[in-house]
Amino acid sequence: MSVQHDPVQRADFDQVMVPNYAPAAFVPVRGEGSRVWDQAGRELIDFAGGIAVNALGHCHPALVGALTEQANTLWHISNVFTNEPALRLAKKLIDATFAERVFFCNSGAEANEAAFKLARRVAHDRFGPEKHEIIAATNSFHGRTLFTVSVGGQPKYSDGFGPKIQGITHVPYNDLEALKAAISDKTCAVVLEPIQGEGGVLPADQAYLEGARQLCDQHNALLVFDEVQSGMGRSGSLFTYQHYGVTPDILSSAKSLGGGFPIGAMLTTSALAKHLAVGTHGTTYGGNPLACAVAEAVIDVINTPQVLEGVKAKQQRFTRKLQQIGEQYGVFGQVRGLGLLLGCVLNEAWKGKAKAILDAAAAEGVMVLQAGPDVVRFAPSLVVEDADIDEGLARFERALAKLTQA
Ligand SMILES: *Cc1c(COP(=O)(O)O)cnc(C)c1O
Numbered sequence: 001m002s003v004q005h006d007p008v009q010r011a012d013f014d015q016v017m018v019p020n021y022a023p024a025a026f027v028p029v030r031g032e033g034s035r036v037w038d039q040a041g042r043e044l045i046d047f048a049g050g051i052a053v054n055a056l057g058h059c060h061p062a063l064v065g066a067l068t069e070q071a072n073t074l075w076h077i078s079n080v081f082t083n084e085p086a087l088r089l090a091k092k093l094i095d096a097t098f099a100e101r102v103f104f105c106n107s108g109a110e111a112n113e114a115a116f117k118l119a120r121r122v123a124h125d126r127f128g129p130e131k132h133e134i135i136a137a138t139n140s141f142h143g144r145t146l147f148t149v150s151v152g153g154q155p156k157y158s159d160g161f162g163p164k165i166q167g168i169t170h171v172p173y174n175d176l177e178a179l180k181a182a183i184s185d186k187t188c189a190v191v192l193e194p195i196q197g198e199g200g201v202l203p204a205d206q207a208y209l210e211g212a213r214q215l216c217d218q219h220n221a222l223l224v225f226d227e228v229q230s231g232m233g234r235s236g237s238l239f240t241y242q243h244y245g246v247t248p249d250i251l252s253s254a255k256s257l258g259g260g261f262p263i264g265a266m267l268t269t270s271a272l273a274k275h276l277a278v279g280t281h282g283t284t285y286g287g288n289p290l291a292c293a294v295a296e297a298v299i300d301v302i303n304t305p306q307v308l309e310g311v312k313a314k315q316q317r318f319t320r321k322l323q324q325i326g327e328q329y330g331v332f333g334q335v336r337g338l339g340l341l342l343g344c345v346l347n348e349a350w351k352g353k354a355k356a357i358l359d360a361a362a363a364e365g366v367m368v369l370q371a372g373p374d375v376v377r378f379a380p381s382l383v384v385e386d387a388d389i390d391e392g393l394a395r396f397e398r399a400l401a402k403l404t405q406a
Helices: 010-016 061-071 084-096 108-127 146-151 176-182 206-218 240-244 289-302 305-329 354-364 386-405
Strands: 028-032 035-038 043-046 101-105 133-137 168-171 187-192 222-226 250-253 264-268 332-338 341-346 375-378
Touching: 043 386, 061 289, 084 101, 084 264, 084 289, 101 108, 108 133, 108 146, 108 187, 108 222, 108 250, 108 264, 168 176, 176 206, 187 206, 206 222, 206 240, 289 305, 305 332, 305 341, 305 386, 354 375, 354 386
Parallel strands: 133 168, 133 187, 187 222, 222 250
Antiparallel strands: 028 035, 035 043, 101 264, 250 264, 332 341, 341 375
């Protein structure tokens, strides 16, 4: 049964949408695995993954199965009741991590909002209102609500919306001395991405995260890891904190957690969770059965040795070829990142041109991302086929060949 829809085009975007995005000239209509087709029937290889969301590619059979089964069972019931998919997903997240309690919501920003509110609530209850300061990193990204842009270290996202949330300090990332100088007994939380995603695909130094953990313990501050982008297998470990062996007090997840269905989660310990007592926080859609059923299928597939080992092998395949392409065309030198979150750092002559490279790549039939103006980012499906990696990188190489000839 197929509904007849009114025809729409890219040009309609400018007539009907708030102009806060600048989408590409083509409109994707269908996806399968790591391939996407646009309205004209043109096929593209997807190394963008919906910005690190489509961790199992497009229309993965396990996810389609979970979604359609749940769609025929129960869609929404609200948090006046609990539901089976939410309880099962919470148990799986707890079994797989440090966490003992889970709060579900609908996005990364909301997971962070819950994390920051919990950190402040804990400090307020245990030590009083003075202990409310949050330290975060310059260039970090934590979402677009007022609290999360205030904690995020990019003024371009937080300026111009009236007074920001107070009590937030920013320090340079991977600079332990700066963190040491900033932290005090008024600090309630230190918030870090174990790999800065939007800020340029910059992994933390081992000593930095270990040092941050120690400083938090010394000052009774909570360590919050934003794993919205780095989590759910992206780094080759289920969560990146496990790769480093540095355990946070609170962790936020979203993006790949739903594999394309909107869901976010905040993970924490039971001792901290008890500070969000009945009525202190909530969201209508949080723990929605459809979202949780899909996320349960996502974690079932990803949290297996095959997929996680596969991420590391595919990382090798990507970086080997990318390094060769970067050298050959002189566009980028360093390829950094972890697992399948990779960034090509543009050389001096190409600085600021990440968007031009994205457009050239799309013209050759491969979707990639930028992470700021100076880094080309790859966040493909964690189960992308080797043949798709090779073909997509051949297209990427053709794009660079054309750009450098021009
Ligand atoms: C994308 C992202 C967010 C925001 O997630 P939304 O779902 O867009 O609200 C927060 N933190 C990090 C690290 C992200 O990459």
